[in-house]
Amino acid sequence: MLTGKTIILGVSSSIAAYKACEIVSRLKKLGADVWVVMTESATKLVAPLTFRTLSGNSVITDLFSEELAKLPVPHISLAKKASLMLIAPATANTIAKLVEGKADDPLTTIALAIKGPKLIAPAMNSAMWQNVATAKNIKKLKKLNWQILGPVEGKLACGDEDIGKMMEPAEIVVEVARWLGGSVGLKGRQILVTAGGTREAIDPVRYISNRSSGKMGYAIAIAAREQGAEVTLISAAKLPDPLDIKVVRVETADEMLKAVLKYYDEADVVVMAAAVADYKYQIPNNKLQTIPKSKIKKTKQGLVLSLVPTEDILKTIGKMKGRKDKVIVGFALETDNLIKNAKKKLIDKNLDFIVANQPATFDSDQIKFSIIDKSGKVADYPLQSKDQAARAILDLAACWCCP
Ligand SMILES: Cc1cc2nc3c(=O)[nH]c(=O)nc-3n(C[C@H](O)[C@H](O)[C@H](O)COP(=O)(O)O)c2cc1C
The missing domain is CATH 3.40.50.10300 (CoaB-like)
Structure with a gap:
């Protein structure tokens, strides 16, 4: 159902990063070509090798790596071939950087070059989510054409039962599919x-x-x-x-x-x-x-x-x-x-x-x-x-x- 679609999945360093593995599996199952871009901190939570194995593609953690040398300008090549970019989970830090238009890591650099649909699934402690700074950033992100998925209420990593939990991978994938023409799910069934x-x-x-x-x-x-x-x-x-x-x-x-x-x-x-x-x-x-x-x-x-x-x-x-x-x-x-x-x-x-x-x-x-x-x-x-x-x-x- 997503055959022929290329999805760039940005993973930043929320504890929910492990759930991004399920997102990759689901997208792959639907036929998408998935490229994972991780922030440096995210690599401390989930090993890039996991995403590489699940996606079947190199995981981008360094735009200057030898592995990406075959792509002349890796961030532009990837952004151009992307049907959609999804950042899941998105930390408060990565959200703030996107708002500022920063490009000091592979994730934000590629994000800045994306012209197609951009979806983001924040995940963080409720205090961080409710902080005025984050709230303002989310408003600005919307103006920058980012589609905000969640977060939802639930049990957070810190033990609190509150808002801040990343949307479930299955739901995120349904949203991705919707943005790519709504072909997945039960349309027409x-x-x-x-x-x-x-x-x-x-x-x-x-x-x-x-x-x-x-x-x-x-x-x-x-x-x-x-x-x-x-x-x-x-x-x-x-x-x-x-x-x-x-x-x-x-x-x-x-x-x-x-x-x-x-x-x-x-x-x-x-x-x-x-x-x-x-x-x-x-x-x-x-x-x-x-x-x-x-x-x-x-x-x-x-x-x-x-x-x-x-x-x-x-x-x-x-x-x-x-x-x-x-x-x-x-x-x-x-x-x-x-x-x-x-x-x-x-x-x-x-x-x-x-x-x-x-x-x-x-x-x-x-x-x-x-x-x-x-x-x-x-x-x-x-x-x-x-x-x-x-x-x-x-x-x-x-x-x-x-x-
Ligand atoms: C175990 C652990 C879990 C974390 N979970 C979150 C989180 O869910 N959301 C968030 O915004 N930050 C979280 N952080 C803090 C971020 O990792 C930190 O702000 C980091 O600088 C963000 O970098 P990045 O956006 O480049 O990945 C967590 C940190 C640790 C050590």
Whole structure:
């Protein structure tokens, strides 16, 4: 998706420099030619050899090195071939130098010669970020046509929970791709998302359901729309319709199955975030299983309900999965043996990856989760907003979508 694009990645000496390794890997995976330029201090945090190995290109730490001698004027040659320059992480010091137009190291020298898009992802302690000097510099950088990515709130290296954390590599790469034509992510893709807990009627006033709010599914639908996808949201949640998204309202597991099957074929990515009831009430003496008209009256003898399993939607669509590039994402919520159970579900239902999470997620705006892919690799994600989690999940789905 970024084939033919050359990206210069400037790395300055924030502790977040190690995350720049992931940025390089992701950009490479998308086909970009990546050249890493490091400040001298950054080389004390991450060895240039790491970036050289990941990028497959020489790492620029010295414009006067023998290695670059084959380029007549290295900083101009590199700046000219760049489709985009990204500085991630950017220290307060490097930001200040960019504002002043300084060119006393390879990073700032190349930056000064860049004519194309320039993106910068600051990372620093919150006090440094909130310092008036930095705030003024950021304003000036914007005027100098730098696109500022983040920083975000989170746990900082110093232990504080505050603003200053570098944006996640996956999110930065999505931004880079956007600036290079928006081809990555889910632009033009058809996404089918399910959300909410289904409700299985017992009588006209009662039902069996679960604690799912639908917030995660909605966050995914909205994030996918923001990435340019065509989204169909099959919702059993009591949340308002998001803008610009086709919403199909359902109540029961059977209705959700029917709706999923209706939209399944056209979908490139199916994200099954709904909590579908595993059982439904078997209404006695009712062949069509229509909801009885009368409320069941309370008796002293108590009430025994007979429950029958609902059809397993994930398993049904997992079996149908034929098109090579269709991505199916499942969710597993478990109280016990989370990863073991999630892995089993992933295999049983023929999913591409599964998002494993715990009951604390219910109705919360945040989620702590793990993603397990087909190879069995488990990636743990810290507690974060569902919006942020949605982007991470879609980023992965987009990668799996890549031809
Ligand atoms: C372990 C360590 C972590 C640091 N992390 C940051 C950081 O996150 N952000 C920042 O602006 N400076 C950070 N600094 C300070 C910069 O490294 C320092 O200001 C340096 O002079 C910046 O040089 P550079 O911009 O040329 O890389 C850190 C320093 C150390 C020793």
